[in-house]
Amino acid sequence: MTDTPAPRPFRLALLGGGTVGAAVARRLLQHGETYAALLGRPLVLTGVAVRDASRVRDGIPAELLTTDAAALAAEADVVVEVMGGLEPAGTLIEAALRRGAQVVTANKQLIARRGEELHAVAREHGGGLHYEAAVMAAVPVLSGVRESLAGDEITAVRGIVNGSTNYVLDLVAREGVAFSDAVRQAGELGYLEADPTEDLEGLDAAAKIAILARTAWGVPAPLGDVEVTGISGLTDEDFAAAEGRGEVVKLVASAERDDQGVVRAAVLPLSLPAADPLAQVRGGTNVVEIDAVLAGPVRLTGAGAGGDQTASAVLGDVVRAARAR
Numbered sequence: 001m002t003d004t005p006a007p008r009p010f011r012l013a014l015l016g017g018g019t020v021g022a023a024v025a026r027r028l029l030q031h032g033e034t035y036a037a038l039l040g041r042p043l044v045l046t047g048v049a050v051r052d053a054s055r056v057r058d059g060i061p062a063e064l065l066t067t068d069a070a071a072l073a074a075e076a077d078v079v080v081e082v083m084g085g086l087e088p089a090g091t092l093i094e095a096a097l098r099r100g101a102q103v104v105t106a107n108k109q110l111i112a113r114r115g116e117e118l119h120a121v122a123r124e125h126g127g128g129l130h131y132e133a134a135v136m137a138a139v140p141v142l143s144g145v146r147e148s149l150a151g152d153e154i155t156a157v158r159g160i161v162n163g164s165t166n167y168v169l170d171l172v173a174r175e176g177v178a179f180s181d182a183v184r185q186a187g188e189l190g191y192l193e194a195d196p197t198e199d200l201e202g203l204d205a206a207a208k209i210a211i212l213a214r215t216a217w218g219v220p221a222p223l224g225d226v227e228v229t230g231i232s233g234l235t236d237e238d239f240a241a242a243e244g245r246g247e248v249v250k251l252v253a254s255a256e257r258d259d260q261g262v263v264r265a266a267v268l269p270l271s272l273p274a275a276d277p278l279a280q281v282r283g284g285t286n287v288v289e290i291d292a293v294l295a296g297p298v299r300l301t302g303a304g305a306g307g308d309q310t311a312s313a314v315l316g317d318v319v320r321a322a323r324a325r
């Protein structure tokens with residue numbers, strides 16, 4: 001009788017050890033047996049690429065840290081990119097796909113700009129590109145439209161997909177805080193980045209709706225074609241006028257496909273009737289409403305950001321990637 005050889009471990013390289021990367025690393029290190037059982041072989045975190053490897057990171061052993069992201073990624077079965085930014089993330093992802101690796105990313109700006117092209121590279125070389133975390137973090141909206149609603153016909157999607165701006169708008173509407181004070185408070189509480197442009201100008205939401213539209217209809221949805229107006233131009237008079245009409249101002253991302261198959265996407269501040277489900281979304285919560293011919297309206301809601309919440313989606317993609325391989 002011969003012994004069955006032990007299954008080869010599935011090697012995971014983590015590019016980024018910040019808010020999301022640290023949450024992913026902690027979960028993998030603390031629950032290794034769970035992932036081994038899910039995959040039928042051990043899942044090994046081979047390293048974590050960061051800019052500053054001398055900084056102590058809670059829950060990540062120092063020996064796993066490296067500043068050489070390219071060398072780390074070159075040896076992995078799955079490359080998880082959570083460093084953000086277009087470069088070097090784009091080059092690292094493309095290199096991994098060119099050698100047939102599986103790639104998981106949470107990088108909405110990169111996928112909104114280069115998703116088509118990177119998918120083509122993955123197809124050509126037998127790899128896989130997964131990015132559930134890029135849109136609404138743990139809320140499974142991309143797999144929902146791509147898989148669960150695949151046999152239906154989606155006609156429109158609309159939602160609140162940027163929690164930072166919703167937090168600001170909610171403070172104004174519910175607490176009567178002046179708009180400029182609400183922006184300042186959101187910054188102090190960490191709801192807005194040090195540079196809040198991407199959120200306030202609607203660029204974060206635009207990237208998400210472009211990815212969602214392409215996933216829903218399988219056609220290119222160029223980021224440059226999304227009509228975008230952020231909330232930075234709103235005034236206290238706009239909010240007072242909406243309140244006077246019994247309405248609530250929300251930053252709404254939407255996309256629809258017309259009879260000719262043309263997809264149109266937009267991110268706009270809209271004044272919604274108070275009874276609209278989108279008008280009732282509180283704080284940093286996200287929601288998306290998908291209209292499909294057979295299903296009717298389907299609504300998904302939850303935390304659209306946060307380390308653990310985004311790690312949930314990243315790890316779901318890791319399991320999917322490992323099974324695909």
Ligand SMILES: NC(=O)c1ccc[n+]([C@@H]2O[C@H](COP(=O)([O-])OP(=O)(O)OC[C@H]3O[C@@H](n4cnc5c(N)ncnc54)[C@H](OP(=O)(O)O)[C@@H]3O)[C@@H](O)[C@H]2O)c1
Pocket residue numbers: 015016017018019020021049050051052053067069081082083084085087088106107108133134137304305306307310
């Ligand atoms: N945070 C969320 O709630 C959330 C939600 C959904 C999607 N995302 C996406 O997830 C990604 C990561 O976000 P995050 O909030 O975790 O960012 P973060 O906290 O700023 O972390 C970025 C990490 O990447 C590392 N890094 C950056 N550039 C690098 C480079 N050139 N070489 C090596 N390491 C580099 C940083 O190293 P140092 O630590 O040494 O600086 C840091 O560990 C972004 O694409 C973001 O859009 C985030």
